[in-house]
Amino acid sequence: MEEYIREPCPWRIVDDCGGAFTMGAIGGGVFQAVKGFRNAPAGIGYRLRSGANAVRVRAPQIGGSFAVWGGLFSTIDCGLVRIRGKEDPWNSITSGAMTGAILAARSGPLVMVGSAMMGGILLALIEGVGILLTRYTAQQFQNAAPFAEDPSQLPPKDRGLGL
């Protein structure tokens, strides 16, 4: 069964840093290749070389900034898990907001607040999609309601069991 199993918390930071770097480098690489290809003189040789140069220069930088974002996010997340003692979506949302704030720290308080809101909303969307996906896939595994031959044999409807 191939399920995505996360590492325990200290090593999760390194894993997330690496994952973010990979995403940034490959995504940024594709973008920069297309951009370099287009902003080049005519001729396939020039275009390919320009694309390769753009990837070589810019892709590690984009990957690096993604890695900083991912590593900082994961560090704050693990810290919150440690402090609060539980794992839930609120940790991720708060971590996203704090990461956005810290990374904009050099630009002043107003930009920090804006960046924090962006990070928090982005993480809230991601977590929301994750929760919806979990609920949807869990529905498939629900047991069918048992059939009763005689309706009068059914137990009374409200048993005060909660739920």
Add this chain to the structure above:
Amino acid sequence: MDNNSQGSGGVKSGLGSLFGGGSPGYSNNDLAGVSLTGMSPLSPYLNVDPRYLAQDTDEFILPTGANKTRGRFELAFFTIGGSCMTGATFGAFNGLRMGIKETRDMAWSKPRNVQIINMVTRQGASWANTLGSVALLYSAFGVVFEKARGAEDDLNTVAAGTLTGMLFKSAGGLKGVARGGLVGLALSSAYALYNNWDHITNSSSSASSRLY
């Protein structure tokens, strides 16, 4: 019940015959003829020849589709992240050293601190990006080789390292490619050698835990 009692009686009599020589008066000569196939280094009570026991040190039950050691793809993120962080630390220290050296003639003031901090962050970012991209290329080639060959061993490591070196220095023309390839070959061979050192210099080595 009757069978059981008879069985136990049989065992007792058997044991009695084994230790029948335990009556007073037995000497080492009598015992010398007792064969030791039942006695094994594992346990004197084993009456099975231990050569028939498969001594596998990892007695794990694996679910379908899982393999014993982690594949390259699962280790890739850890490798890349670790290289990034190592590069960042090294670059930060390097930047600190360079910053202090270059601003030696300035007094301790805010501009000097800002200069040093700028050097630290620039060098840290630069080294982190370099090491991270090297690790990314190495992991990508390793995964490609693993999937293509269907097997996992040190040849993948060495080949991936060589190709990474070649690609990394591909901007320097053919000479750069050759030099980068040689450096990659040397480093990855050293790493593979380090991993298998016990296996090469010694005979016994179980499946050591290897992080690629």
